[in-house]
Amino acid sequence: MLQIRSLSKTYANGVHALDAVTLDIPRGMFGLLGPNGAGKSSLMRTLSTLQEADSGSVTLEIPGEAPIDVLRDKDAVRRRLGYLPQDFGVYPKVSALDLLEHFAVLKGITHKGQRREVVDGLLQQVNLWDARKRKLGTYSGGMRQRFGIAQALLGDPRLVIVDEPTAGLDPEERNRFLNLLAAIGENVAVILSTHIVEDVTDLCPTMAIMNKGQVLLTGKPSDAIDALQHQVWRKQVDPSALAGYEANHVVLSTRLVGGRPVIHVHSASDPGDGFQAVAPDLEDVYFQRLRLQSRAA
Ligand code: ADP
Numbered sequence: 001m002l003q004i005r006s007l008s009k010t011y012a013n014g015v016h017a018l019d020a021v022t023l024d025i026p027r028g029m030f031g032l033l034g035p036n037g038a039g040k041s042s043l044m045r046t047l048s049t050l051q052e053a054d055s056g057s058v059t060l061e062i063p064g065e066a067p068i069d070v071l072r073d074k075d076a077v078r079r080r081l082g083y084l085p086q087d088f089g090v091y092p093k094v095s096a097l098d099l100l101e102h103f104a105v106l107k108g109i110t111h112k113g114q115r116r117e118v119v120d121g122l123l124q125q126v127n128l129w130d131a132r133k134r135k136l137g138t139y140s141g142g143m144r145q146r147f148g149i150a151q152a153l154l155g156d157p158r159l160v161i162v163d164e165p166t167a168g169l170d171p172e173e174r175n176r177f178l179n180l181l182a183a184i185g186e187n188v189a190v191i192l193s194t195h196i197v198e199d200v201t202d203l204c205p206t207m208a209i210m211n212k213g214q215v216l217l218t219g220k221p222s223d224a225i226d227a228l229q230h231q232v233w234r235k236q237v238d239p240s241a242l243a244g245y246e247a248n249h250v251v252l253s254t255r256l257v258g259g260r261p262v263i264h265v266h267s268a269s270d271p272g273d274g275f276q277a278v279a280p281d282l283e284d285v286y287f288q289r290l291r292l293q294s295r296a297a
Pocket residue numbers: 011012013015016017034035036037038039040041042043
């Protein structure tokens with residue numbers, strides 16, 4: 001649905017935010033996972049036509065329509081795109097209903113009756129109908145993000161881009177928000193940019209891992225996890241021994257369990273020394289890819 005080819009961007013300060021990014025993004029939920037500074041927002045802003053790339057191409061293919069050259073035909077993209085930016089601000093003194101109406105006018109839904117129908121439908125879809133007359137300043141973080149999705153869905157987009165939407169949400173709000181995204185992903189391509197591995201694990205049938213402007217891996221999370229089978233080992237260790245393990249093993253992650261560090265290491269064979277085999281998860285995949293990249297650098 002979305003083809004990204006060799007997309008590159010270097011900022012004036014010399015940072016290579018996008019380094020020959022090539023990705024195929026199908027319909028459904030696509031997770032774009034990477035640490036802060038990976039280049040996710042730069043990619044999202046480029047796809048959303050808010051920022052120019054230096055080189056490369058992006059094509060949006062909608063069944064039954066002519067392909068759209070995203071980098072050149074910006075108006076056409078904007079008509080088919082919904083975007084929830086990372087720093088989505090709202091007017092705190094305006095109600096959700098009024099602001100959504102206002103956005104709908106900007107989106108070109110000029111017929112009043114039709115606009116009412118669309119706005120009411122979206123407020124119901126994102127479960128804000130009962131709170132529609134409340135001022136946005138009184139909304140919780142999760143409610144604000146759901147409002148952000150409602151505005152992104154105005155105009156029936158084929159491509160929806162959400163940038164780090166779950167940061168700062170409590171577990172219940174996060175769940176509710178992800179369920180909403182999953183329902184939307186049934187019909188359109190949704191790109192979810194996040195540094196939270198669980199967001200992708202829980203939601204995305206396809207994904208990419210990105211860091212330092214480069215795509216390190218793309219495909220199905222389950223395939224990437226399968227490829228690491230029998231290569232991840234865990235051990236609870238003494239805090240004072242951590243540095244030693246890091247020197248002698250490929251440590252993927254260190255987590256505190258009951259206040260004591262538990263490390264995961266990557267090794268093709270049993271490292272012995274009290275390590276136990278564990279079933280790998282997406283977090284192991286993620287850290288392994290980041291490790292491989294930093295070792296190659
Ligand atoms: P992410 O969204 O994954 O955190 P960004 O795309 O925001 O990553 O940033 C990628 C890199 O580009 C970072 O090193 C960041 O500091 C740099 N960067 C982002 N925006 C700008 C800008 N407008 N000017 C200069 N450097 C930028």
